[in-house]
Amino acid sequence: MSHPAPAAGSPLPYKLIATDLDGTLLRADETVSERTRRALAAATAAGAAHIVVTGRAVPWTRHILDALDYKGLAVCGQGGQVYHAGEHRLLTSVTLDRQLAGLALAKIEAEVGPLYLAASRDGLEGEVLVGPGYRVQEGPLPNVLLDDPAELWTAPVNKVYLQHPDLDDDALALAARQVAGDLVGVTVAGEGIVELLPLGLSKATGLSLAARRLGVTAKETIAFGDMPNDIPMFAWAAHGVAMANAHDELKAVADEFTASHEDDGVAVVLERLYLS
Secondary structure (H helix, E strand, O other), X not given: OOOOXXXXXXXXXXXXXXXXOEOOOEOOOOOOOHHHHHHHHHHHXXXXXXXXXXXXXXXXXXXXXXXXXXXXXXXXXXXOEEEEOOOOEEEEEXXXXXXXXXXXXXXXXXXXXXXXXXXXXOXXXXXXXXXXOOOOOXXXXXXXXXXXXXXXXXXXXXXXXXXXXXXXXXXXXXXXXHHHOOOEEEEEEEOOEEEEEEOOOOHHHHHHHHHHHHOOOHHHEEEEEOOHHHHHHHHXXXXXXXXXXXXXXXXXXXXXXXXXXXXOHHHHHHHHHHOO
16 A cells, blocks of 8 residues: 655644554553553644544443543544544534345345344444443443334444454355345454444544644554554555554555554554654
8 A cells, every 4th residue: 555655844743643453552451561652642742632443332331431530533444433532522423324235234144144233323422332242351341231123222332343254254244245236335444343333434534624623634643452443544544554453454455564562562663754
């Protein structure tokens, strides 16, 4: 992947630093290392802006941003939400058309058989609803278990999560794209996390909106990520950095590789760019 260099005459290597959360900025215990905090602080002190760009919806992101004392904009919900962390305010939100989602699911199930489902409700307090059979990853993120899958559709949702009893994530996502890619977006956001999104929505959508608010362009942006849902963000930004733990699909389009999220990979690059 070839991208232009930062704008000529810019006092900074990049004016905007876009980081994914899980598998990128966060370690497995959902904390950010002191080294990475220092590197981000140095970059922002030099004049760069840092923006979090995550697949997590706002309710699953807020506590992390608060713990970081993060006051800026965050792109959440796979690009569907732009959130002002300092004001605890949702600036933009895009919802998934539930009728289209239902049609897409019917097509996917006709192809691969019954699916296990969960859904992320819209809004600052939107709950993640988990239907029968869906395997929830262990951790602190709250969710509501449902007995009746029909309850997933009783209020607006940002996205729907899919799992299959046998197919792995990549195979499920491929099958979903093949039969329903004209109705919804499909992305792999992490292990066991295949998502249906509004068609055309990606992290790049939300990042471009947030960058415009900050007065920064794509050619002034460096992005860090680890999963296929970061591919559009890498395509939009001037420079894409894949973590050592990244999915092969993301590594294939990265401009640079760094250390893993457990080994301060974000800090390694930022120290070179802003502290050398």
